[in-house]
Amino acid sequence: MTGIHLHINGAAIVDDVPPRLSLADFVRERRNLTGTHLGCEHGVCGACTVLVDGEPGRSCLVLAVACDGRSVETIEGFAGDPVLAALRRTFHQHHALQCGYCTPAMLITARDLILRKRAGSEREIRDGLAGNICRCTGYTNIVTAIAEAAQEIGKEAANAQ
Amino acid sequence: MPNDQYGIGASLLRKEDARHLHGRGQFVADIKLPGTMDVGFVRSPHAHARIRSISVPPEARGRVFTGSDLPRIKPIRITSQSSGAKAPAWPPLATDKARYVGEAIAVCVAPSRGEAEDLANSVAVEFEVLDAVVDAPRDMRGSRHLIHEQWGDNLYIERVVEGGDIEAAARAAEVTVTRQFRMQRQSGAPLEGRAVLACRDHRLDEVVVYSSTQTPHTLRVALGEFLDIEARRIRVVAPDVGGGFGPKARLYPEEIILAALALELDHPVRWVEDRGEHLLTAAHTRDHHYKVTAYADRQGRILGVDSEIVVDAGAYGLWPQGPYQEAAMAARNLPGPYTIANYRARHYTVATNKAPLGPYRGVGRPGACFAIERIVDEVAWAVGRDPVVVRAENMVRSEEMPFTTVGGMRLDNGDYPQSVRLCAELLDLPGVRARQQKGEPDGRLIGVGFAAFAEQTAHGAAEFVARGAAIIPGFESCTARILPDGSVVLMVGIQSHGQGLETTLSQITAHELGIDPARISVRHGDTESTAFGFGTFASRSMVMSGGAVARASRLLRDKLCRIGAHLLQCDPAQVRCGEGAVLGPQGSVSIAEIARVAHLRMDGLPPGVDPLLDATATYEPAIGTGVFSYATHGAVVAVDPETGFIQLLDFAVAEDCGTMVNPMIVEGQIRGGVVQGIGTALYEEIPYDESGQPLAGTLADYLMPGAAELPAIKIGHLHTPAAATEYGMKGMGEGGAVAPPAAIANAVRDALAALGAPVGAEVNETPITPRRVLAAIRTARETAAKA
Secondary structure (H helix, E strand, O other): OEEEEEEEOOEEEEEEEOOOOEHHHHHHHHOOOOOOOOOOOOOOOOOOEEEEOOEEEEOOOOEHHHHOOOEEEOOOOOOOOHHHHHHHHHHHHOOOOOOOOOHHHHHHHHHHHHHOOOOOOHHHHHHHOOOOOOOOOOOHHHHHHHHHHHHHHHHHHHHHO | OOOOOOOOOOOOOOOOHHHHHOOOOOEHHHOOOOOOEEEEEEEOOOOOEEEEEEEOOHHHEOOEEEHHHOOOOOOEOOOOOOOOOOOOOEOOOOOOEEOOOOOEEEEEEEOOHHHHHHHHHHOEEEEEEOOOOOOHHHHOOOOOOOOOHHHOOOEEEEEEEEEOOHHHHHHHOOEEEEEEEEEEEEEOOOOOOOEEEEEEEOOOOEEEEEEOOOOHHHHHHHHHHHHOOOHHHEEEEOOEOOOOOOHHHOOOHHHHHHHHHHHHHOOOEEEEOOHHHHHHHOOEEEEEEEEEEEEEOOOOOEEEEEEEEEEEOOOOOOOOOOOOHHHHHHHHHOOOOEOOOEEEEEEEEEOOOOOOEOOOOOOOHHHHHHHHHHHHHHHHHHHOOOHHHHHHHHEOOHHHOOEEOOOOOEEOOOOHHHHHHHHHHHOOHHHHHHHHHHOOOOOOEEEEEEEEEEEEEOOOHHHHHHOOOOOOOOOEEEEEEEOOOOOEEEEEOOOOOOOOHHHHHHHHHHHHHOOOHHHEEEEEOEOOOOOOOOOOOOOOHHHHHHHHHHHHHHHHHHHHHHHHHHHHOOOHHHOEEEOOEEEEOOEEEEHHHHHHHHHOOHHHOOOOOOOOEEEEEEEOOOOOOOEEEEEEEEEEEEEOOOOOOEEEEEEEEEEEOEOOOOHHHHHHHHHHHHHHHHHHHHHOOOOEOOOOOEOOOOOOOOOOOOHHHOOOEEEEEOOOOOOOOHHHEOOOOOHHHOOHHHHHHHHHHHHHHHOOOOOOOOOOEEOOOHHHHHHHHHHHHHHHHHO
16 A cells, blocks of 8 residues: 545545556545546546646556646536536537547546647547547537637637737 | 427437536446445456366455356346257356357456456466367358357358349349458447446345446346346346447346346445456457349349358357347348349358357448448449449339338338438539549549448337347337426336437427426436336337337326316316416416326316326337338548558438437437448457457557547438338437448449559458558459459
């Protein structure tokens, strides 16, 4: 067992974990944050994407012990985040989810694309989603939803200036 | 009384979305029960081997269970009604012999999945390795080591489907075209794998099994049968299910084993499949071999088709329907939407040392469509006419319907040739041809291809009886209940896992009762709260369950009207439901008020009317052979002749599924299906080597379509309501996955026509990988050089 201190969704957490425990299993099994989903557990499908120190990462490939001193954001976080709120709205309006299994990670990835200004065109969005598999939707509506959220956020940013 | 806002035909936004958008969905692995232990399996590393011994280290005893440690488990048995069908008994934990890589041999219980896997690694199994059977066409009549020794061969079943006079068609033919086609083995690969959580409930004296399944009620039937306990003592819950697509519509050994462990150990046990297990052991799909000969006249009118179909079904048949339906459906659907009069299909379902084959979106038909649609194009090439024209000319015309194809499918209605024309319009065919003529600056070759199909949906008893099915999923059920405050609960026997049925079924009740769908809950997936139903598969739930919801809602409507009329002091014939109330000639009474009377103030009920607003109804469509959606798919590709790489430039679907309850959801289903079909066409494959080792064990080897390699999918609709269903609905869940392999292969054929002329290069095997494209180009060039 190894002691770790980290922040999850803003809350300070202290725990003892086996060295081989992944971050995904840590948040799911120990913190009951089950919105982080496991689709392949080898870093391809992207369903387990969370933010580690603000950067999207595969929580199935990151060990919990490697997150000592770091800050993790899961889909259960993002309280008051305007980009995620816009994405939730446009995903709903454009039927960008079916079974919902890929959705939390898809939202986190999409939010990152918008914040990095990598959601300006269909091509950009599609390339940006290369690491997130959706088996249900065929992606068309996901791309539309992200494009619309990006536009909304862009307009708000322009108005704020 | 259609309601534009939320009734039938409205693109009502989904009730399901909110929980998933907030990460609050509840999948099996998300359910926490105190004291739960995880399990891992000891699985066979060999495709075909006798098990000599299983050694469990002393420190692992009591935590590792073999078949002999769980004697209550009976072998899985299929009871096909087809004569001559062979049905091997399948012990959920192999005891004598392993017949595919990944077959379960022992189960290990530990506090975490990792520790369970450590335990599994400590178990030593001694094998005597046998020759593996991996080549279905070669080995179906026999092999050195038979898979099921008592059979004398490796054939589950062989059959012939015939109509007309194929020999006469052969004699009359002016053009004869023969091709071999191959659709490789693949996985359904829902993003959530299988998962089972089982526990005992002592208060209710039952075992509760949470499973990521499409069919909770039939799973309960199976658990009762194979664990020998009464159904009343089993509850099955399918919570949120992260995609199904067919593979989760079958019983798995793991479900039986987990339930048996829960009974044995008296603490909850959980198995969460990893992706390697899924690719190894969850139902595989497709794996079809075809040899097809088309006989045609000089105009390309197809006189007859002769075919041989071999389906490689793996080592066992999955309960309940066994391995038989894949080849049978391919054989009966191969004549497609065409008027072909003379037909013969010899079909063979073969046992091999591979994982069992099961249903996957399209079942049998993507292969059949690939075979017939490729051969239609080759006939067009052979007679020198446009495949678009030849295809439309061979189709059943609307004035000929209902039309029973030579394969025995009763096509009910629609305008098939119009779907070809509409699809060509959506792709701007003249524009694509102009671009093709002009040539690409980078040397890539442009091609366009089409493929059409008619999809049997919502088939009732007649179809399943004709198939010799072990069980007959010919109906669905709904209990509709209005609670004392006037809110509504629909309890249905299907399971919704992305199809949006919580939304669309509430639209039906909203339509019938004139109430807002926001006042309606849909409960599904739990044997405790729903009447028996078969589940969600075979493009059936909207028509079947929707029909049951309509009928149950009407029973409630009639009772609401009787009570409402009494309260309004008028005749029941003078009232109707609407705007959340019963409306009379002079005034109205809200459904909430009627519900209050029916439950809390029975003194307000009319004489002879019982309290409660609770109705259960079943539904089978008026035609048991199904109603047929249809579509033409079109693909535009750019093929690099140097690398063999294919880029999909455009894809369009022109389809007709009758009345659409929720067009937004229909289009979502189409696009999702199409992209799975594109996966079949271009990427997805589980190859096996000669020793029966599967070669795709991760998503790095098993390629699924991603957003980056896909175009937006265009959709055009035709509207021909079915006569035999409620509201004219037709099922449509699977069709999207049926035609893309054929359309894309035809487009690649079109692109490569210039190479190796006059023969042209064809790829008649999916997935159409760069390697296969380059091989086809090489073959065509060699053939041209020899000529």
